[in-house]
Amino acid sequence: MDTKTTLSYANFLTSVIDSIDITKNSLELLMSWNVMPIKSIPRKNQNQFKTMKLEISKLLQSKSFPRAKLSDNDCCSLITEFFDKLYLFTNQSDENEVEEMVKSEIAEVYPHTDDINLLFHLYHSAVQQWWQQTGQVPYQTKDSVLFANARSDIQRNSWLKNLHDISMNKMQMFDVDFDLDKIGKEYQEQIDNFMKNKIALLHVVSNNQALSCLKLLQYLTSRSYNFSYINSEIINLSEFCSKLATDINCLILNSNRKNDNKNIENLQKHVQQIFFISEVDPKGKTRSFKDMNKGLVDLSPKSQQKILNRKVFFQGTPVYLHTLLDEKLDLVNEQTLYTLLMEDAIDILPASRSKMKDDEINYYVERNLARWLFADEILDEESFKVVYNQVIDEFPEDGKDIVVVCVSDKIKRQIRRKFTRVKDKEIRLFMLKEAHDYFDSICKKYPIRKIHLLQFVPVNSKKTVLQWERSQNSIENIYKYAYTGDVEIKVESLTDAEKSLVILAAEPGVGKSTYLTAMCVCVCVCATNQTGPRGRFLQIELFPCIFRSTFYTCK
Numbered sequence: 001m002d003t004k005t006t007l008s009y010a011n012f013l014t015s016v017i018d019s020i021d022i023t024k025n026s027l028e029l030l031m032s033w034n035v036m037p038i039k040s041i042p043r044k045n046q047n048q049f050k051t052m053k054l055e056i057s058k059l060l061q062s063k064s065f066p067r068a069k070l071s072d073n074d075c076c077s078l079i080t081e082f083f084d085k086l087y088l089f090t091n092q093s094d095e096n097e098v099e100e101m102v103k104s105e106i107a108e109v110y111p112h113t114d115d116i117n118l119l120f121h122l123y124h125s126a127v128q129q130w131w132q133q134t135g136q137v138p139y140q141t142k143d144s145v146l147f148a149n150a151r152s153d154i155q156r157n158s159w160l161k162n163l164h165d166i167s168m169n170k171m172q173m174f175d176v177d178f179d180l181d182k183i184g185k186e187y188q189e190q191i192d193n194f195m196k197n198k199i200a201l202l203h204v205v206s207n208n209q210a211l212s213c214l215k216l217l218q219y220l221t222s223r224s225y226n227f228s229y230i231n232s233e234i235i236n237l238s239e240f241c242s243k244l245a246t247d248i249n250c251l252i253l254n255s256n257r258k259n260d261n262k263n264i265e266n267l268q269k270h271v272q273q274i275f276f277i278s279e280v281d282p283k284g285k286t287r288s289f290k291d292m293n294k295g296l297v298d299l300s301p302k303s304q305q306k307i308l309n310r311k312v313f314f315q316g317t318p319v320y321l322h323t324l325l326d327e328k329l330d331l332v333n334e335q336t337l338y339t340l341l342m343e344d345a346i347d348i349l350p351a352s353r354s355k356m357k358d359d360e361i362n363y364y365v366e367r368n369l370a371r372w373l374f375a376d377e378i379l380d381e382e383s384f385k386v387v388y389n390q391v392i393d394e395f396p397e398d399g400k401d402i403v404v405v406c407v408s409d410k411i412k413r414q415i416r417r418k419f420t421r422v423k424d425k426e427i428r429l430f431m432l433k434e435a436h437d438y439f440d441s442i443c444k445k446y447p448i449r450k451i452h453l454l455q456f457v458p459v460n461s462k463k464t465v466l467q468w469e470r471s472q473n474s475i476e477n478i479y480k481y482a483y484t485g486d487v488e489i490k491v492e493s494l495t496d497a498e499k500s501l502v503i504l505a506a507e508p509g510v511g512k513s514t515y516l517t518a519m520c521v522c523v524c525v526c527a528t529n530q531t532g533p534r535g536r537f538l539q540i541e542l543f544p545c546i547f548r549s550t551f552y553t554c555k
Helices: 009-018 026-034 043-061 072-084 095-109 116-131 146-156 159-172 185-196 209-222 237-243 260-267 301-308 334-342 358-363 409-415 432-445 512-528 542-546
Strands: 201-206 228-231 248-254 271-278 288-291 311-314 317-320 347-349 369-374 384-387 401-407 419-422 425-428 451-458 464-472 482-489
Touching (some): 095 116, 159 209, 185 209, 185 271, 201 209, 209 248, 209 271, 260 271, 301 334, 432 464
Parallel strands (some): 201 271, 401 451
Antiparallel strands (some): 311 317, 369 482, 451 464
């Protein structure tokens, strides 16, 4: 039935009943009825629409319309049909392998093509441009003209122009603009002097040759300089040298291959001026200058906003980049910017494997904590240089760990004297504050030495124990003297901790991560109920960070 036809109430109801396909089940009929627009009946009858719908629903529930019934064979058929349509793809080819496969297919279909590599890149560039379109973009079917246009471009344009167009399209995929007013006077003078004085070769050294190349292309275009650009990812320089048959006024190349210096010498026979951008310093062999990319701050405000609105993964959670920066754009350096431009998403910090669902906190078993103490025997060990109270400014380079011993202020109030018993002798000790100051001074003077600060604290009115306070560098030499104290510590919230930095140490599997995760949940609950400190609780697994080549600075 044409639902757009205006019908009277009676005719409408009759038409609906007459048009029913009895092969459909009641659910399908009801769904068909629900999608019928209200405008399909006269306005005066529209108030009866709901009543009609109830009547039709009753008809659908009657025995006149058989319900769908599935037998065991029907169920098996559905399952079989589903798995017949299911395909699992594994070990798929990477981008380079797909490139070689497509080139082979092109060579089979068009065996007389002069330059398969060039044809492939023209076609690849056209597909990329189609893929980046937004809005009402038509699908590519068997009638697609992208490949035919690529073949036409090869015949219509020169070999050099095709390479230039492909290379420029590849750089435009970054889709960002540099703020050319911020690139610096020295940069502009170097480029303008090179172009105006017809200098033969300028080597631009960069920590990221792709970004430096993009900036140079945009600057030369803004100044209306004529140039040709060849991306070495499309054609290697040795092949380019062998095929180049015409002279070029100005050529821009970017490459990091070690043997390209020889190719540059050969190119100078046909090219009047060459910009060569790489991450390898020629060390005085040619005229060069260092391009100092700063990263996100180099881009135009519009491009900056585009990057800031990109989503990144922060501890496994997708967040907008601008929420992590607090407008400190300089935190995104050139390598991070390049990663953002090249990848759909980046992982700022690895996700913690310790997670706790909302209901799991109800089953959490409280952990018992105790301070890390040291046996007094550490003070007798000859492999340590122990300092009790005398300020020593110079230590021999004997490789010994330096151990500074002090006494708690509580002991001072308890026995009213600045001494305690060490090695069965009464020895005057540093007070805690002066010990910390002394510890900081010798750490600054001997940054690579292993230095430790231990403190005598009272257990009761007659007994003291040696408690670990701080260490510089490794604690491997003092670890064997450590033991867990008898006095348990109750830490129910972050404010219960005596120090701003607390190290939780235990054997693997004891429950360190679970304890910290539970504390995180408690902090969030207290902050929500406004019964505790507010703020962000950041849980970072340091182990995977240690082996990352780039450390990201974040709030």
